[in-house]
């Protein structure tokens with residue numbers, strides 16, 4: 284815990300609290316459940332956890348609609364329990380990152396209730412983006428901006444003004460040009476740091492600044508968060524937002540060892556690097572890497588770009604393969620011919636899914652990611668090889684994306700299904716009385732109980748890789764590419780570990796040295812298709828031909 288720059292090489296485990304462990308038997312995960320499973324997280328060998336929003340919320344967007352930033356939602360527990368959790372985690376060497384949601388509040392936040400009850404142009408409305416509508420009677424939205432979840436980004440207040448919500452109608456966007464908004468978040472940051480948090484993952488970090496003239500966007504493509512090109516876009520990735528970040532950073536710097544990680548969907552590493560300047564974020568997720576197809580050339584190029592891009596500002600990349608917003612990576616890699624797995628979830632051809640290949644590639648991708656310089660995030664359940672639950676019945680869908688997209692997108696519930704802890708029993712040990720989303724029957728076989736201590740299981744592969752990473756790779760930020768043929772990716776780390784990933788169908792030879800870990804059993808010493816290995820090569824010049 285003494286390493287002040289721990290975040291540069293940390294592995295953080297993402298806890299989607301609702302779905303992690305249910306301590307009180309109401310079918311929803313909670314702080315009590317998480318406390319009871321802290322030792323498990325520690326046993327993985329990670330450095331920190333990031334907890335998705337646990338604040339008081341109507342849960343219209345899984346808690347990203349915060350009604351009170353200083354209270355824990357009663358379904359999750361109490362502030363006392365949350366504080367105890369942060370203390371207990373620290374005692375066993377786990378830092379706790381919280382989720383800061385600054386772009387919008389819930390429509391049930393007292394500020395928004397006050398704004399709705401106040402007249403146009405009042406101070407209460409200035410904390411949000413209220414605008415008159417277009418047309419003679421103002422009945423058309425102020426501009427053509429659309430919500431990320433589908434539908435217009437504006438909804439009408441009873442008195443005729445419109446308010447902006449880049450996400451769900453229940454998530455009004457805050458106005459970051461407003462001093463009260465700025466002061467409030469500095470206070471919220473201090474509130475949690477004072478209670479033991481080690482920092483924050485900042486939600487939609489690329490949307491805080493809005494063009495005060497609210498111009499139309501040029502095309503539909505401009506709404507896509509990933510295509511957003513700063514700095515001239517009216518709401519994505521604008522330069523002014525960095526002022527706010529620097530303000531937060533000053534506060535963070537008063538608490539040694541704490542840090543900020545940005546969720547910033549931006550167009551290029553040139554833009555992402557701006558978030559990583561020395562007086563801004565410590566980490567920013569590299570989402571471009573996350574969404575790549577299983578292709579050595581494309582991945583190598585993305586890794587090289589990330590390493591160079593981060594280095595321009597003296598930083599390192601932050602890698603991630605899965606989170607609570609995307610189709611789980613073992614499923615993505617099992618859908619080779621599907622351009623966007625999200626579209627496939629609703630009515631896609633099920634025969635296109637190759638689960639076995641997906642799991643193999645998913646495990647290989649994990650060894651690739653954990654072998655890279657920089658930090659990494661793991662999403663709960665990926666250490667069990669959990670796939671996306673693609674066949675959730677539509678009656679149980681909870682993600683606002685389902686309704687807002689006009690039932691065209693199934694949404695993100697399939698990666699949020701509660702964790703199977705035991706081989707059998709009610710909700711496989713998630714809780715004592717069911718789970719808020721149904722778990723597939725076969726998940727008992729993927730449970731922690733089924734994999735714990737079993738050589739070759741995905742769980743044990745993660746544990747081994749994390750242990751080896753801290754033994755061999757931490758502290759070394761160098762990477763040297765090794766020439767190794769069109770379907771293989773090979774790189775060597777300064778500490779003398781060579782990472783080899785076989786993307787092809789034929790087995791490949793490994794360099795001379797001790798094989799530390801592999802994602803599949805070797806065949807006659809060769810690395811089989813769709814797998815990866817770490818080899819100790821203290822003096823190697825590269826792999827054998």
Ligand code: GLC
Nearest residue numbers: 344347450486487546607608
């Ligand atoms: C972020 C969160 C996502 C949420 C959205 C709106 O992208 O990760 O889950 O729906 O922000 O807050």
